[in-house]
Amino acid sequence: MERAQRFGHVVMLGPTNAGKSTLLNRVIGQKVSIVSPKPQTTRNSISGILTEGDAQAVFLDTPGLHRQKRGIAPLLLRSAYAALGQADVVLVLLDGARYARDPDALRADLRPVVQALTNAKTPVVVALNKSDAVRDKARMLPVLAAIGEALPGAELFPVSALTGQGVAELLTALFARLPEGPHQYDPDEISTAPVRFLAGEIVREKLFLALGEELPYSTAVTVENWDEKSKPGLVKILATILVGRESHKPMVIGKGGERIKDIGAKARAEIEEMIGSQVFLELWVKVRPDWAADQGLLRELGLGE
Known part of the structure; x- marks a missing residue:
């Protein structure tokens, strides 16, 4: 008996420089989003399409959430929030290595994420990126506790967007949360962007x-x-x-x-x-x-x- 197909949109949300573009390129297996050490590099909801077996997901890499109010910053936030309207699953990406060094940075970064997800009814999965770079794993315990308190019910996965560590497990969880439905794109398509x-x-x-x-x-x-x-x-x-x-x-x-x-x-x-x-x-x-x-x-x- 064939399994039902699954199709949906995974919106990637998180602060600037958390590694969303790197993770998207890792997932797709080809560059579809630009990567730079500078914050606010991503300005659009860049899409990547991944088809694996009976599941097909359109990943949307959104501009990083921040609190700046000058220049094009409000436009970037509007682009990120608009993408949430398409979400079947929300993937929150956070920089685990940074928060192990500076727990206060986590609280500041979580505020706009929690605000964006207020009243959201879509499933939320959290990817804690760069956690492999933290040698003293005990320093991650308060980080995990703070994330669990801010985003109750969200499943959390330690990953490395750079090396691919933990990404397969993350994808399995994301695919399981997609709604049933026919695939919308050919299996060899990797992006909806022209x-x-x-x-x-x-x-x-x-x-x-x-x-x-x-x-x-x-x-x-x-x-x-x-x-x-x-x-x-x-x-x-x-x-x-x-x-x-x-x-x-x-x-x-x-x-x-x-x-x-x-x-x-x-x-x-x-x-x-x-x-x-x-x-x-x-x-x-x-x-x-x-x-x-x-x-x-x-x-x-x-x-x-």
Whole structure:
């Protein structure tokens, strides 16, 4: 007798830099969300599709929950909260290693999580990430107690998004909580996001990694043109990096254009690997101080209503 199929959405929720994007990429087995040591890297509810046997889950990697109220921070929170409306299961990801060092950080990080889940009726599973890095396991006991008090009834799994430790057990628990229903995607599909959007995200990741602490948050990447027809076997992509101030432009371009060349070369190589085709990537940098107030652009970036 065949088992009934299961299908649903798993919304990944948690503070900034907890490792949600790393875990999503680990689960899917391929990069679908950008990873950076800087907080608030994820701006959209990036999706990854995982099909295993009779279960299919769409994972939504949301922007990190935080308490900032300036710049694009409110937009990021709105994107995270909006994703909860699609949730069949909520996966809360927390940084176990950080809380073992600083228990007060856990209390601060749990507040917006608990607030977001107030009155939620969907199952909640907690993944305590980086717990393998804690040598003195006794330091995890107050962490576990605090999580249990804040999120009663939630099952907790220690995992390592970096190494994959504990991820199989976590997936088994998540799949068991999905509602019964037919699969909505082909088994080989890995994301609901358009390839064009993912290419823009790759450029943005290389931008974050290249500039480190120099990069202001008033930046965005838009793909202006995607041409697969002009030359067979070659995809021509024109992407624009938007910056908020004139002084930011030379930071992105670099001396003699070296920095933007390096960003472009690294992004092109990863896009080629993703789409299985040669790519000609052209990057432009434009100053646009008010881009975060442009509703049309925000919709294009997945942040507008």
